[in-house]
Amino acid sequence: xxxxxxxxxxxxxxxxVRKEFGGLIAVNDVDFVIPRGSIVSLIGPNGAGKTTFFxxxxxxxxxxxxxxxxxxxxxxxxxxxxxxxxxMARTFQNIRLFHNMTALENVLVAMHSRVKGGIWRSIFRTPxxxxxxxxxxxxxRELLAFSGLPGRDxxxxxxxxxxxxxxxxxxxxxxxxxxxxLLDEPTAGMNPEETANFTEFVAKLRAEHDITVxxxxxxxxxxxxxxxxxxxxxxxxxxxxxxxxxVQHDERVIEAYLGSAATS
Amino acid sequence: xxDQAGPQAPKVQDRSTVSSWRESYRRYRRGHKWLNWAxxxxxxxLAFSYPWWGLEGPLAFIFNDGLGxxxxxxxxxxxxxxxxxxxxxxxxxxxxxDLGYVxxxxxxxxxxxxxxxxxxxxRDIHFLDTxxxxxxGIHLSFWVVVLLAGAICAFAGVLIGWPTLxxxxxxxxxxxxxxxxxxxxxxxxxxxxxxxxxxxxxRGLTQLDxxxxxxxxxxxxxxxLPVRYTSLxxxxxxxxxxxxxxxxxxxxxxxxxxxxxxxxxxxxxxEVAASAMGVPLMRTKLWAYAIGAIFGGFAGAIYxxxxxxxxxxxxxxxxxxxxxxxxxxxxxxxxxxxxxxxMLISWLNFRGLDKIGERxxxxxxxxxxxxxxxxxxxxxxxxxxxxxLFRPEGLIxxxxxxxxxxxxxxxxxxxDVRT
Numbered sequence: 007x008x009x010x011x012x013x014x015x016x017x018x019x020x021x022x023v024r025k026e027f028g029g030l031i032a033v034n035d036v037d038f039v040i041p042r043g044s045i046v047s048l049i050g051p052n053g054a055g056k057t058t059f060f061x062x063x064x065x066x067x068x069x070x071x072x073x074x075x076x077x078x079x080x081x082x083x084x085x086x087x088x089x090x091x092x093x094m095a096r097t098f099q100n101i102r103l104f105h106n107m108t109a110l111e112n113v114l115v116a117m118h119s120r121v122k123g124g125i126w127r128s129i130f131r132t133p134x135x136x137x138x139x140x141x142x143x144x145x146x147r148e149l150l151a152f153s154g155l156p157g158r159d160x161x162x163x164x165x166x167x168x169x170x171x172x173x174x175x176x177x178x179x180x181x182x183x184x185x186x187x188l189l190d191e192p193t194a195g196m197n198p199e200e201t202a203n204f205t206e207f208v209a210k211l212r213a214e215h216d217i218t219v220x221x222x223x224x225x226x227x228x229x230x231x232x233x234x235x236x237x238x239x240x241x242x243x244x245x246x247x248x249x250x251x252x253v254q255h256d257e258r259v260i261e262a263y264l265g266s267a268a269t270s
Numbered sequence: 271x272x273d274q275a276g277p278q279a280p281k282v283q284d285r286s287t288v289s290s291w292r293e294s295y296r297r298y299r300r301g302h303k304w305l306n307w308a309x310x311x312x313x314x315x316l317a318f319s320y321p322w323w324g325l326e327g328p329l330a331f332i333f334n335d336g337l338g339x340x341x342x343x344x345x346x347x348x349x350x351x352x353x354x355x356x357x358x359x360x361x362x363x364x365x366x367x368d369l370g371y372v373x374x375x376x377x378x379x380x381x382x383x384x385x386x387x388x389x390x391x392x393r394d395i396h397f398l399d400t401x402x403x404x405x406x407g408i409h410l411s412f413w414v415v416v417l418l419a420g421a422i423c424a425f426a427g428v429l430i431g432w433p434t435l436x437x438x439x440x441x442x443x444x445x446x447x448x449x450x451x452x453x454x455x456x457x458x459x460x461x462x463x464x465x466x467x468x469x470x471x472x473r474g475l476t477q478l479d480x481x482x483x484x485x486x487x488x489x490x491x492x493x494x495l496p497v498r499y500t501s502l503x504x505x506x507x508x509x510x511x512x513x514x515x516x517x518x519x520x521x522x523x524x525x526x527x528x529x530x531x532x533x534x535x536x537x538x539x540x541e542v543a544a545s546a547m548g549v550p551l552m553r554t555k556l557w558a559y560a561i562g563a564i565f566g567g568f569a570g571a572i573y574x575x576x577x578x579x580x581x582x583x584x585x586x587x588x589x590x591x592x593x594x595x596x597x598x599x600x601x602x603x604x605x606x607x608x609x610x611x612x613m614l615i616s617w618l619n620f621r622g623l624d625k626i627g628e629r630x631x632x633x634x635x636x637x638x639x640x641x642x643x644x645x646x647x648x649x650x651x652x653x654x655x656x657x658x659l660f661r662p663e664g665l666i667x668x669x670x671x672x673x674x675x676x677x678x679x680x681x682x683x684x685x686d687v688r689t
Contacts, residue, residue, distance in 0.1 A: 064546060090548035102543035104536050106670045114529075115536040119548035121529055125557065128528030129521055139529075162670075182548050 017042040017186050017218045018063065018094075023072035023082075025058055025242075032058040034242040035072065040186065045212060045219045047229045047250075050239035051262055056222045057099055059239065060190055063220075064096050065089040077185065091119040095184035097175040099191045099222070105164035109155060109174050112163050113146040116181035146181060153177035154207070169200050176207075180215070187211065188220045193228055201225060205232055230254065238262065292669075317512055320344065321505050338621035341504035345576060347616045348511040349569050353589075354596040354612035355518045355605065356565030361594065362603035362668075363531060364558035365538030366435065367443040369590050370450025373430070374423045374563040376585035378570020380457060380469060381419035383580050385410045386479030389470060400482030400498040412481040416514075416571045423567030424560040431559040435552065438541070450590050458582035474581035478574055481510060499575075507576055514572065518565050522605050525561070534558055535603075535670070588647075592619065595650060599657050601664025603671050610665050615650070623649065 020038040024031070032055045040046050048056050061067045063074055065086040074082045081089050095116070104112050121142050127135040147159060153173045158166065163174060172192060179187055189208070193201045205228050211217050223229045229236060229250065236253045238246040240262040246253050253259055299305055324333035325341065333339045339347070353375060360368045383389055386399070388407035396404065398411035410418070434445045461471030469475070482498030483491070499506050525531050533554045536544040545551050574580045592615060600611020627642030642649070657664070663671045 066542065066546070085550070086542075086545040087548045087550045090546060096546055098543065098546075102540050102546075104539040104543065106539060107532070107535060111532055111535075115532050115544065115549065116547040118529065118533055123529035125525070125528075125530060125561075128530060129524045131524060178547060 015042060016040060017077055018220075019075045020063065021073050021075070023059070023062055023074065024070045025055075025062055025067060026070045032242050033062065033069070036239070036242075036244050038237060038244070040218060040220055041234070043212065043216070043218055044234040045208065045221065045232050047221045047223055047233040047236045048239065049223060049229055049236060054239040055242040056239055057190060058242075060096065060188060060222060064094060064188060087119065090182050090184075093183065093185040094188065095179035095182045095186070096188040097172075097179050097190055097192060099194070101171050101175055103163040103171055103174060103178070106162060108160050108162055109150055109166065109177075110143070110146050110159040112174060112178050113149055113181045114142060116178045117142050117146070118182075120183050149177045149180055150174075153180070154203075168195060172196070172204075180211075180217075184217060186218045186220065190222045191224060192221070193223065193225050201228060204228075208232055314516065318509065321508065336625075337617070338625045339617065340621075341508060343617065343621045344508050345504070345511055346620050347613050348508070348515050349573050350593065350596065350616035351609050351612040352511070352515050352518050352565055352569040353593045354600070354608050355515075355522050356562045356569070357593050358522065358597050358603065358605070358608045359525065359534075359565075360558050360562035361597055362608065363526065363538070364534040364555060366555060366558060367439070368446045368559075368562070369443050369587075369594070370446040370448070370453070371562070371566060371593055372585050372587065372589040373450050373453035374427065374566030375570040375573070375589060376454055376457060376582075377423050377426055378419040378567030379574035379580045379585070380475075380570075381422050381567065382415050382478055382571045382574045383469070383475040384408065385415045385418055386412060386575070387475050388477055389467070389475055398484065399479060400484045401479060402498070409479055412479055412575065415479070416568055419567035419571040420564040423563040423570075427560040427563030428556050431556045435555040435559060447587075450587060454582045454585045457585075469582070472582060474579060475574075476579045478578055478580065480575050481506075481572070501578065511572055514568055518568070519605060519609070521561070526605070530554070530557060592650070595654055599654065599664060601667040601671060604664065604666050604668035607664050607666030607668070614665075618649075619646070
């Protein structure tokens with residue numbers, strides 16, 4: 007829980023989070039914490055409720071019961087843009103870039119909650135606004151270069167190759183100035199080399215930008231390679247949690263992935 | 271059915287050849303920075319000097335006689351350019367299909383009725399008005415009324431937008447259509463609201479205040495700025511509406527390249543992603559709606575004054591549709607396209623079809639009472655269908671729209687009803 011000066015040991019705590027869609031229980035009373043500065047993975051078979059859980063954390067869904075505390079602030083029920091303003095950013099499982107905007111514009115949009123740029127000042131284009139806009143553009147270019155997209159500023163997002171689109175999504179998420187970055191299956195569709203590069207990139211993110219990362223991932227090499235902790239969901243319930251090695255050998259996890267015959 | 275981008279072949283190659291002339295033009299412009307202000311300046315001067323080269327003078331035989339662009343038509347064309355640019359913010363930038371835009375045009379006009387006519391005959395409130403005599407009623411300076419019209423329309427935009435902008439795509443279109451019908455109805459029946467006559471009902475409002483600068487400014491400007499505008503001297507009207515139009519263009523341009531402009535496009539592209547990137551959806555959409563409404567209000571106020579009559583029947587659904595057609599035909603989101611579209615359609619609407627009809631009527635073997643204007647809406651409909659088939663991105667599309675339509679893989683829906 008939050009101590010007096012607001013800094014918490016866990017950057018995010020989900021307490022007894024539950025989400026029902028009609029009769030379907032997508033997330034069933036899950037307790038979950040992300041220690042500050044760690045890389046945590048959320049895994050589970052298809053349909054285990056990982057993305058639903060993600061959507062609850064980021065404010066897209068309101069949980070049926072339970073709550074989420076981010077950086078000492080309760081965020082369940084807040085709209086996504088407010089959660090983003092508090093310092094949580096995400097990417098999407100199926101890339102959701104602004105396809106008809108350039109790479110640079112995509113990144114600039116994500117700075118929305120960080121730059122002032124009011125309507126009147128935009129119309130009269132005050133010196134302060136010009137300066138701010140220039141700073142935002144410089145920062146956006148830096149981020150694109152950092153994310154492995156140097157010189158692609160003016161390319162329309164949809165004209166970028168698939169791997170670059172994934173990178174742009176991360177650059178865009180970083181532009182919102184997050185303390186916690188949520189990546190939803192970031193390596194889906196990548197070849198082994200791209201995946202290896204990406205894994206390195208995530209490690210670099212934590213090292214250089216001091217960002218905590220929550221990862222939904224199917225590729226076990228990625229999960230086992232960079233996670234400090236792994237949480238396993240199955241049918242909306244948390245069935246295991248711990249260091250990658252422990253989880254790998256957990257019977258319930260093996261059962262969930264391979265079926266009950268595998269454990270007998 | 272969300273945007274499944276999936277692995278897709280980059281189409282950089284063929285797109286660059288398609289737009290090669292555009293590219294070389296851009297390169298030329300980049301090398302000649304002075305054109306950035308020289309071209310707009312030349313266009314503005316051309317527009318302001320029209321009375322001397324188009325109405326009278328060397329080219330009058332083409333523009334005034336041939337095309338029929340006289341003072342009246344010119345004024346109406348400028349009004350519609352303003353309306354189209356206002357709607358462009360809502361439809362072109364933010365992607366909110368608004369079928370009830372005429373409501374703000376009407377509200378702007380009625381604002382003039384409230385604050386610049388003898389409607390409230392028992393009141394005696396005057397503020398810098400330029401009427402010849404002290405008339406009964408509320409008479410504020412016309413320029414104050416214009417600003418008020420903008421403010422009232424912005425407020426009404428937020429009020430209407432608050433419940434409706436939660437809807438998406440087709441649903442929003444239907445609700446705005448409803449509001450577009452309701453508001454003229456309120457004006458029609460507003461002559462007895464709790465015993466108060468607020469709109470004079472079907473009889474409408476006449477004897478409206480006209481713009482003017484008053485004696486002092488008239489004298490100070492050496493007689494250039496008129497004391498009050500009259501229905502005999504139409505040039506001041508044209509210059510005024512042109513200046514208002516230029517303000518609209520300016521604001522459109524500045525907002526397009528601002529933080530808000532980017533947010534509008536992001537919301538149009540993908541609401542869920544925009545919201546996840548920190549863009550407040552409701553506020554962003556409300557701003558688009560309010561700013562569109564402001565220009566509708568400005569246009570309404572000066573239109574009411576020029577026509578010198580405001581009637582509930584003047585603000586029909588047709589106007590909403592025609593303004594929307596202007597935006598679509600011109601090229602949604604592109605300011606120059608929208609201006610061109612608005613000028614073309616409004617010219618056809620007010621004079622062009624008549625002129626074309628006259629020409630055809632004078633041909634041998636065509637009966638004298640041949641009228642093409644009868645088929646006006648049929649012609650506009652056909653024009654729209656042809657545009658959608660052969661150039662769906664509009665006459666002068668924005669590069670973004672162009673890219674959208676070049677795609678051709680089902681992601682290019684105009685209005686997003688997905689997610």
